[in-house]
Amino acid sequence: MRAARALAARINARQEESPFLPLGQMVRAAFLFYLFAYRILFPLMVALTSEGSQDLLAPRFIAEFYYTCLLAYPFIFYRKEYGWLHPLVLPVFWELGKALAKNPLTLVLPFQFPLVDFAVESQSKAASLQMSNIDLAWTRLQLSLVYCMSHSAYLAMFLFGPTFKVPRFKLYRPHNIAITSGAFILVAMGMASVFVISKGGVSELLVAMRGGRRELFEGYGQYVNAALLAPIIALAWFVYEKRPFTNPFFITGLVASLVTALIASGARSVIILSALNLILLWWKRRGRPLLLPTLVAALIGVIVVGAFGAIRQDYGSQTIDTSVLDPAQIGVTIQRAYEEIGYRDDEESALAVMAGANDKGLLWGKSYVNAAVFWVPRAIWDSKPDGIDKYNMWINFLDYPINSTPRDYGVWGIPVNGEMEAYWNFGLIGVVVVFGLLGTFNATLAKAAHVYQKVPIFWVIYIYTVLNLVGTSRSVIELLRAVAVLALFMLFAGIIRLRRGGEIELKPSAAGAAG
Numbered sequence: 021m022r023a024a025r026a027l028a029a030r031i032n033a034r035q036e037e038s039p040f041l042p043l044g045q046m047v048r049a050a051f052l053f054y055l056f057a058y059r060i061l062f063p064l065m066v067a068l069t070s071e072g073s074q075d076l077l078a079p080r081f082i083a084e085f086y087y088t089c090l091l092a093y094p095f096i097f098y099r100k101e102y103g104w105l106h107p108l109v110l111p112v113f114w115e116l117g118k119a120l121a122k123n124p125l126t127l128v129l130p131f132q133f134p135l136v137d138f139a140v141e142s143q144s145k146a147a148s149l150q151m152s153n154i155d156l157a158w159t160r161l162q163l164s165l166v167y168c169m170s171h172s173a174y175l176a177m178f179l180f181g182p183t184f185k186v187p188r189f190k191l192y193r194p195h196n197i198a199i200t201s202g203a204f205i206l207v208a209m210g211m212a213s214v215f216v217i218s219k220g221g222v223s224e225l226l227v228a229m230r231g232g233r234r235e236l237f238e239g240y241g242q243y244v245n246a247a248l249l250a251p252i253i254a255l256a257w258f259v260y261e262k263r264p265f266t267n268p269f270f271i272t273g274l275v276a277s278l279v280t281a282l283i284a285s286g287a288r289s290v291i292i293l294s295a296l297n298l299i300l301l302w303w304k305r306r307g308r309p310l311l312l313p314t315l316v317a318a319l320i321g322v323i324v325v326g327a328f329g330a331i332r333q334d335y336g337s338q339t340i341d342t343s344v345l346d347p348a349q350i351g352v353t354i355q356r357a358y359e360e361i362g363y364r365d366d367e368e369s370a371l372a373v374m375a376g377a378n379d380k381g382l383l384w385g386k387s388y389v390n391a392a393v394f395w396v397p398r399a400i401w402d403s404k405p406d407g408i409d410k411y412n413m414w415i416n417f418l419d420y421p422i423n424s425t426p427r428d429y430g431v432w433g434i435p436v437n438g439e440m441e442a443y444w445n446f447g448l449i450g451v452v453v454v455f456g457l458l459g460t461f462n463a464t465l466a467k468a469a470h471v472y473q474k475v476p477i478f479w480v481i482y483i484y485t486v487l488n489l490v491g492t493s494r495s496v497i498e499l500l501r502a503v504a505v506l507a508l509f510m511l512f513a514g515i516i517r518l519r520r521g522g523e524i525e526l527k528p529s530a531a532g533a534a535g
Contacts, residue, residue, distance in 0.1 A: 038100055038101045038102075038103040038106075039101075039103075039105075039469045039470060039473035040101060040102070040103030040104060040105040040106040040109070040466075040469065041103040041104040041105050041303060041304065041307065041308065041309065042100070042103045042104075043095075043098075043102060043103055043104060043109070048095045048098060051092075051095050051112070051116075052092055052095050052096070054116065055088055055091060055092045055095075055116075056088060056092070057130075058126065058127075058130055058134075058135045058136075059084070059088045059091075059135055059136050060084065060085055060088055060136075062130040062131060062134055062135070063084075063130075063134040063135060063136040063137065063138055064081060064138075065131065066131055066134045066138070067081070067138035067139075070138075070139065072139045072140055072141055073138040073139050073140060074140075075140045075153055075154050075156075075157035076154075076157040076158060076160075076161050077138060079161055080138060080157065080160060080161050080164060081138070083161060083164035083165055083167075083168055084136060084138075084164055086168050087164065087167050087168050087171060090168065090171040090172060090175060091112050091115075091171070093108065093175060094106065094108040094109050094112075095109075101466075104303065104309055105300065105303075105304065105482075105483065105486075106466065107178070107462040107463075107465060107466050107486050108175075108178065110300075110483075110486050110487070111486065111487075114296070114487060117318070119135055121318050140153045140156050140157045140160065141153060141156065142156060142368050142371065143368075144367050144368040144371070144372060145367075145417065146367070146368070146369075146371075146372035146375070146376075146416050146417045147416065147417060147418065147419035148372050148373075148375040148376040148379060148380075148415075148416040148417075148419070149368065149371060149372055149375050151375070159371060159374050159375050159378070160371065162374055162378070163370060163371055163374045166374070166439055166440070166443055166448070166451055167439055169448060169451050169452065170438075170439045170442070170451050170452075170454075170455040170491070171455070173451065173452045173455040173456040173459065174455040174456070174458055174459040174462075175459065176456070176459065177455075177456040177457070177458075177459030177460045177463070178459035178460070178462060178463045179459075179463075181456065181459060181460050181463065182460065183460060183463045183464040183467055184460070184461070184464040186464065186467055186468045186471050188471065189516060190516075190517075191472075191475055191477075191510075191515055191516060192514055192515055192516070192517065193514075193515075194260055194510075194513035194514055194515050195513065195514045196513070197257060197260045197261065197513060198257070198261070198267075198269055198270070200509065200512050200513040201253055201254065201256065201257035201273060201509075201513075202269065202273055203512075204250075204253045204505075204509055204512075205250050205253055205254065205273050205276060205277050205280075207246070208246045208247055208249065208250035208253070208277065208280060209247075209250065209276060209277075209280045211242070211243045211246040211247065212243060212244075212246060212247035212250075212280045212281075212283070212284040214243055215240045215243035215244060215247075215284055216283065216284060218240070222283055225283070226283075226286070239397070241394075243284070244284055244285050245501060247280045247281045247283075247284035247285055248281050248284075248285050248287070248290055249501060249502060249505045250276075250277035250278075250280050250281055251274075251277045251278055251281055251290060251294040251297075252294075252297075252480065252484060252502050252505065252506060253277065253505070253506075253509055254270075254273055254274040254277045254278075254294075255294070255297055255298060255301060255480050255484075256477055256480050256506065256509060256513075257270055257273060257274075258270065258274070258298060258301060258302075259301055259305070259476035259477060259479060259480055260476055260477070274298075277294075278290075278291055278294060281294075291320075293487060293488065295317040295320060296317060296487065297480070297483050297484055297487065298317075299313055299314050299317050300483050301479060301480065301483060304479050304483075367434060369412060369434050369435055369436060369437075369440075370436070370437055370439070370440045372412065372416040372417065372434075373412060373416055373436055373440040373443070373444050374440065374443070375416070376412075376415055376416035376444070377440075377443060377444045377447075380415060380421065380422040381422045382422075382444060382445060382446065382447060383408075383411065383422070383444050383445045384445065384446070385445050385446065386405040386406070386411070386445070387405065387406075387407060387408035387411065387441055387444075387445060387493055388445060388493050389404075389405045390404065390405040390406055390407050390408075390493070391407070391493030391494060391496065391497050392493075394497055403425070406425075406426050407433060407493075407494065408436045408441045408444070408492070408493065408494070409432075409433025409434055409435055409436055409494075410426050410431060410432070410433045411426065411444075412433070412434045412435075412436050413426075413431055413432060413433060413434045414426035414431055416434075417434060418431070436492070437490065437491070437492065438454065438455070438458075438490045438491020438492045438495070439451060439455070439491065441454075441491070441492050441493065442454040442455070442491065454491050455491060458489065458491050461489070462486065462489075465482060465485060465486070468482075469482060477506070477510060477515060480506065481502075481503065481506060484499070484502060485499060488502075
């Protein structure tokens with residue numbers, strides 16, 4: 021008991037120093053070595069000996085070096101609060117983790133599998149990228165410069181810009197957390213079941229997804245979104261449950277919410293991001309990073325990508341091949357995952373958008389309008405603008421004019437990141453504004469972490485926001501939906517309470533802040 025109390029005291033002391041879990045000196049040094057050796061030194065050595073990398077190599081290398089310095093800022097100019105969960109650190113950790121998960125051989129064979137590839141030629145089938153090598157090199161340089169500008173704007177506003185006022189709510193410990201969480205998850209499962217049954221059942225739904233999910237989800241958005249939001253309720257349950265991993269009801273709720281989201285939406289990313297959120301919340305509970313659970317979560321993510329991808333993308337079949345779920349086939353499943361990751365990397369979506377924007381012009385806010393009026397059915401507004409991902413395939417990959425309207429069948433979305441969405445809509449000004457605002461918002465979020473550092477559910481919102489709010493219009497809408505559902509959950513769980521007249525109680529007491 022004494023040892024446990026001493027450990028708890030040390031953890032509390034560290035968290036009072038930084039609510040973001042402090043980084044050790046060796047960890048900072050390792051991050052810096054990884055960034056500059058694997059992003060700069062090793063790729064440059066490969067590029068200097070490769071004929072296919074020589075076009076505009078010097079300016080492209082300088083841009084990459086500057087961008088790496090921006091990523092390394094919190095490790096070079098370290099402050100005590102720059103911990104693992106800090107908004108300047110966690111996204112870097114997440115991006116490096118994704119890079120290693122995509123190709124672990126990068127770590128041991130950096131010359132055969134460079135983290136940054138300076139090769140000019142592209143394997144993408146995008147119509148916008150069918151150009152000469154020198155034009156491709158120029159487009160790659162422009163893309164790197166946009167990334168430099170976006171992160172410069174983000175850092176400048178985070179470090180030196182104004183912040184929003186942090187609202188101070190009076191928060192309480194939840195009552196009947198298991199019953200409230202279970203009820204919300206059951207409602208989500210019920211709504212998802214309505215959608216699944218309407219499509220003929222699980223097998224028929226998964227087969228239908230092979231033809232594209234956009235048309236499949238038309239008119240059922242509320243049911244699919246309910247399924248997608250079920251895992252965040254499980255995360256809220258996790259932070260308040262005393263012994264979550266020994267509670268069979270919590271385990272059942274967690275698994276049910278993940279399976280519901282996966283089947284109803286077909287989005288493998290919801291499993292990966294939910295698992296990452298859970299791991300980071302576990303880190304926060306323990307007061308330190310946990311290596312083994314993190315590696316296990318990474319392996320699960322790769323398996324989900326491979327197994328569910330094989331089920332969803334078996335285009336020539338009208339049945340479900342459940343053999344991919346056989347543990348004996350795990351090697352084949354992992355191989356499939358890496359094949360799909362390689363295919364997606366070869367698409368070079370961001371580069372295709374840059375080339376398309378330069379050649380065909382800007383969208384002038386169309387994708388942002390689509391996000392703002394997501395709640396308006398297309399049956400009411402037939403000419404409602406489409407999402408950025410669909411425009412990407414239609415214009416940059418299929419080579420249709422910028423002012424044409426994508427058809428409703430046979431066209432799916434190819435993901436576009438926040439930098440390129442801002443650039444394709446409003447050019448460089450859009451990049452500066454969007455990522456400047458993101459820097460201001462995350463600086464405010466970091467300030468709020470000091471106010472609510474002992475409130476468990478705050479960290480659910482915080483980690484979800486830092487990982488998911490990436491500058492795209494879609495990520496903003498998804499965050500608003502998640503916060504709205506969590507606010508409703510907090511109300512039913514008694515974490516927030518309404519005064520007479522419907523106003524939320526403000527000004528937390530010390531006990532209220534402790535949750």
